Amino acid sequence: MLEPAYQVDVVIVGAGTAGLSAAHRLTSAGISTAVLEAAPYVGGRMSTEKVDGFRLDRIGQLLSTSYPELRTTPGLDSLVLRTFAPGVLLHRDGRTQRAGAPAAGRSARGALHVVRALASAPRGPAATPGRAGTPVGGAVDQARLGAALARIAATPVERVLARPEMPARQALAQRGMPPRTVDGFLRPLLATLLCDPELGTSSRCADLALRAFASGRLCVPEGGAEMLPELLARALPSGTVHTGVRVTSVSTTSVATAEHGEIRCRAVLLATDARAAAELLPGLRVPDFHPVTVVHHTTDDPSAAFSTGTSLLLDADRGGPVAHTAVLSNVDPSRAPGGRVLISSTVLGTPPEGVDTAVRIHLSRLYGTSTRRWETLAVHHTAEAVPAMRPPHDLRRPVRLLAGLYVCGDHRDTSTVQGALHSAHRATAAILADLGAAGSLNSADPAPTLPKAA
Numbered sequence: 001m002l003e004p005a006y007q008v009d010v011v012i013v014g015a016g017t018a019g020l021s022a023a024h025r026l027t028s029a030g031i032s033t034a035v036l037e038a039a040p041y042v043g044g045r046m047s048t049e050k051v052d053g054f055r056l057d058r059i060g061q062l063l064s065t066s067y068p069e070l071r072t073t074p075g076l077d078s079l080v081l082r083t084f085a086p087g088v089l090l091h092r093d094g095r096t097q098r099a100g101a102p103a104a105g106r107s108a109r110g111a112l113h114v115v116r117a118l119a120s121a122p123r124g125p126a127a128t129p130g131r132a133g134t135p136v137g138g139a140v141d142q143a144r145l146g147a148a149l150a151r152i153a154a155t156p157v158e159r160v161l162a163r164p165e166m167p168a169r170q171a172l173a174q175r176g177m178p179p180r181t182v183d184g185f186l187r188p189l190l191a192t193l194l195c196d197p198e199l200g201t202s203s204r205c206a207d208l209a210l211r212a213f214a215s216g217r218l219c220v221p222e223g224g225a226e227m228l229p230e231l232l233a234r235a236l237p238s239g240t241v242h243t244g245v246r247v248t249s250v251s252t253t254s255v256a257t258a259e260h261g262e263i264r265c266r267a268v269l270l271a272t273d274a275r276a277a278a279e280l281l282p283g284l285r286v287p288d289f290h291p292v293t294v295v296h297h298t299t300d301d302p303s304a305a306f307s308t309g310t311s312l313l314l315d316a317d318r319g320g321p322v323a324h325t326a327v328l329s330n331v332d333p334s335r336a337p338g339g340r341v342l343i344s345s346t347v348l349g350t351p352p353e354g355v356d357t358a359v360r361i362h363l364s365r366l367y368g369t370s371t372r373r374w375e376t377l378a379v380h381h382t383a384e385a386v387p388a389m390r391p392p393h394d395l396r397r398p399v400r401l402l403a404g405l406y407v408c409g410d411h412r413d414t415s416t417v418q419g420a421l422h423s424a425h426r427a428t429a430a431i432l433a434d435l436g437a438a439g440s441l442n443s444a445d446p447a448p449t450l451p452k453a454a
Helices: 017-028 068-072 108-120 139-153 157-161 168-174 179-194 203-215 227-234 274-280 355-367 417-435
Strands: 008-013 033-037 048-051 054-057 081-083 088-092 095-099 218-221 241-243 247-250 254-257 261-270 289-299 313-315 322-327 341-348 375-387 400-402 405-407
Touching: 008 017, 008 247, 008 417, 017 033, 017 227, 017 417, 033 261, 048 375, 054 289, 054 341, 054 375, 068 417, 088 179, 139 179, 139 203, 157 203, 168 179, 168 203, 179 203, 179 313, 179 322, 179 341, 247 274, 261 417, 289 355, 313 355, 322 355, 341 355, 355 375, 400 417, 405 417
Parallel strands: 008 033, 008 261, 033 241, 088 313, 261 405
Antiparallel strands: 048 054, 081 218, 088 095, 247 254, 254 261, 289 341, 289 375, 313 322, 322 341, 400 405
8 A cells, every 4th residue: 555645646447448548648657557447357348258269249349440549559559450341241132232442542533533534424225324223323423432432531530520510310411422322331331330320420420430431441359349458458567457346436536445445546537438437426427328239140051151251241221130240250260269150240229029030030131141050159238338429429528527537438539449549548648737747756666556355
């Protein structure tokens, strides 16, 4: 125990991605830090269940290689990202079509030249502008889509945040894209990226999601979602993270715990989910949430030929409960034991009764193969999976409540891993500014220890 004034510089409540990344930034600056987590493990919602050699994500939120914080957050140097095939596969009217994949050397100016050339080409039987049954349309529509994606990829974030704000579904109707492209590509894609099937999300947040999609590749952490927080936890100084510790109250100079009494400090950072933060600090806003259900199947049937490869498959018809699905073991072979296939499918919103049966029927149509011999590994339903970002949405909600008390998490930024990491970055910058450049008064001391449980 550190005496006499306090035991640790900063107590972080919550060992999810935001809390662990904040701990890295603080310890790197010489600030003694203790991370307290009520659960017996780190990671929060980024958890992975192990079943018979399979690694099954509970939420399966997608990442993007273009997330800046994945490259700059201390402790994530060894994170391996497994990428999906470029763009996405869209299923509509019994057909599949790849869309959103960047063309070689794509730029907004080059894509616009292609659009103009295609639009001025002579029309004839061999130059039909679209094909019935394709989700996005013909060559002209695809070129327009490519130009739009290249344009948003090149748009500075500050300009995106300055756009008029409205629900995403309303913004889509005003952007001048062909209706087939909106319904066949943008709606299912944004529903997947935002976990919001109704597209009530702020159009600014939707544009940021499209920008990340257009400037990078969709991906997942190798080994499961839990690898991201586990890597962060492993790279912290020994004794920094304490699991199984329930915090019952907080102030600017101490936290009270159920098992270890009071822990004195110079500052407290709440890095829990929004509801848990509001329980500790009544008055904090609790957003609505998007529920997510992930259904994991496996098969060893060699006749189950998956032509989707490493692609993310989206249902543009909305003809069943599955919003998107992938043969995840093709993307990340570490997710399944040898000789087995892992198919992970996501249902957005309230799942139907008999969700597994409904998902199997839907997957049979999407993959064009029988699912009767598939084995269900797990059905994970998370009612409060992703904080909603309805307009007006402040993408930079304050992380400094008052000197000595701070809060971070995806509910203070965007409801993504990038948002969680970025909010932690903002919070630690505020803490370091308030504590001053002197750093820890106990910088020579070992990692803080908690008082023994009563």
